[in-house]
Amino acid sequence: MKPNRLLLRLLVPAALVLLSNCTTTSKTANKATTKPVGATDARDDYAVVDAHDPLEPLNRATFWLNDGIYNVLLRPISKSYEFITPAPVRQGINNVFDNAAFPVRLVNSALQGKFKRAGQEAQKFGVNTFAGFGGLIKQSDRIPSLTNVPREDTGQTLAKWGVRHGPYLVLPILGPSSARDVFGIAGDYALNPVNWLFTLKGDADDFAWIPPSANTLRQLPDQLKKYDESRANALDPYLSIRSTYYQNRQSAADE
């Protein structure tokens, strides 16, 4: 394999993982990760998220490295993409890739025994593919029973099966995660048809790298916006994003 192909095979999945994991997108948390630290009044039921973070010094260093990479490398790419594609075009592209990724949601709904939700995902895919020009227009939003169907992923399935988070990890470029969610991300990657051709052929010369790379690019603006929101007005950005990550995963698991 040529060096550039090897680099592509490593970087494209890595970037995809970043985009599905670096901020507040739906992920699973473990209920055992929170515990109350004392109430300030009778109605105070808040808890400090007690993350298992044995690698905190290393994670903090990686966090700041990532912050620099996002600002220096990813943000200009994101802004260029937003500059050359009008918002309606970006929305259409997002819809197409989101529709194509339906096996991730379908399989994980079924693996968690949520068959009604799996049925809704299948209906959404059918409606958007056939009535929405291959998913370009999200026609399912016009059907009340198909709007806001909670999204299932492999990390949530592992949580449902009783797999614990394991240590909190900040992965280089990829952002906040946990040992469990690293496996979850790999599962999501394998179930997404956008990656199949590239994974099977693995040849940078045959253009199979274009769909996963485009999928990475189209998610950049939203993901960086979510990252900025979690980071803005934080007293300790590292703790803020770690807390956001765990709370969001907990909420997704509860749905």
Add this chain to the structure above:
Amino acid sequence: MNCSSVLALVFFASLLQGRAATSTAEAEKRLRGAVEEVLAVADRVKDHSTLAEKVRPILLKHINFDTMTRRAVGPGWRQFTSEQQRKATQLFTTLVIRTYSNKFTPGEHPAINYKAAVSPAPGRVDVPTTLLYQGSHYSVTYRMEQESSLRVVDVVIEGVSMIANYRTQLDAQFKRGGAPAAIASLEQSVSHPQ
């Protein structure tokens, strides 16, 4: 239990149910009013700092910042002097208003769908909403509590509680250096330009 006791119980239960329904309806009405006031301001301004300044009186009316600050600080709050509590509340209020204002892009209107409010505990009402904003759906739950009036005490966006998030950070600061460290971190964040 005789017949009159059963009737009294049924009457009392229906009375309680009626009060809960009134409370949830009132919470939703108040929230709708507050959100509409904020959106009306957001329509008129062009940047986030002006928005934060203009919505401040509205948010002061509808949000209980004393309760918010106390809970965000957590158990360490009892060890703050009254002057430190006043200072922390003042700084945290500014921070929350800024954080909330940053969620809006001036001039852009979210479509808000209010779902049925629930009362998980006496004096507390959670109003779940879904937001369609810039093509994306978000779930936002407003936690409201009755003290002198029904006011918002937390906003939970996509499962992430603003108060729980700040408590994680402020608790760490307090453990590191007590009330002065917690206040210093708030001061630093507030003084940071937007």
